[in-house]
Amino acid sequence: MNISEKTRKYILLGLVVFILGGLLIANVLASKQNETFQTEDFLYQQAIQFYQAGNYDEAQKLIADLVAEKANSEMVNYLAGLNAASLGEYSAAAIYMQKALDINPHNVEAPMFMLQFGEILFSAERYDDAKIVLERCKEWNWQPEDYPEYQEQVQGMLTQIENMK
Numbered sequence: 001m002n003i004s005e006k007t008r009k010y011i012l013l014g015l016v017v018f019i020l021g022g023l024l025i026a027n028v029l030a031s032k033q034n035e036t037f038q039t040e041d042f043l044y045q046q047a048i049q050f051y052q053a054g055n056y057d058e059a060q061k062l063i064a065d066l067v068a069e070k071a072n073s074e075m076v077n078y079l080a081g082l083n084a085a086s087l088g089e090y091s092a093a094a095i096y097m098q099k100a101l102d103i104n105p106h107n108v109e110a111p112m113f114m115l116q117f118g119e120i121l122f123s124a125e126r127y128d129d130a131k132i133v134l135e136r137c138k139e140w141n142w143q144p145e146d147y148p149e150y151q152e153q154v155q156g157m158l159t160q161i162e163n164m165k
Helices: 003-052 055-068 072-087 090-103 106-107 112-125 127-140 150-164
Strands: none
Touching: 003 055, 003 072, 055 072, 072 090, 072 112, 090 106, 090 112, 106 112, 112 127, 112 150, 127 150
């Protein structure tokens, strides 16, 4: 089969147009995705600032928007859990923390995450679950320099759980 020179030019031109069109579409989609990311990042940073400043109600408004947009984000669920606990909504906080753990099971190896999760479960009166988490914390025998009371707090909650039975 013999392809004429004119046909080869049209094929080459078609490929060039196809590639340039694809690059243009990718650029447009990427810029929209970048705008979405920047907006979500701004909301997340604002929520963290409100949380750290102790303005939990304002943080909750932003977190609700983030959870609606990024329900499968470990960090969003973690922040939502901490903020809900600060508002005294321990059952909701436990759900958010469990979801953060489900998204990233490696958090089971993070001592501070597990302590916070144990405290939230304890405050939500889910004592059996709290005992499991706190016993995991006790197994590590971890003593961080910035939180030397870690093991005492773990043992204190475990003692309270045992005294309730």
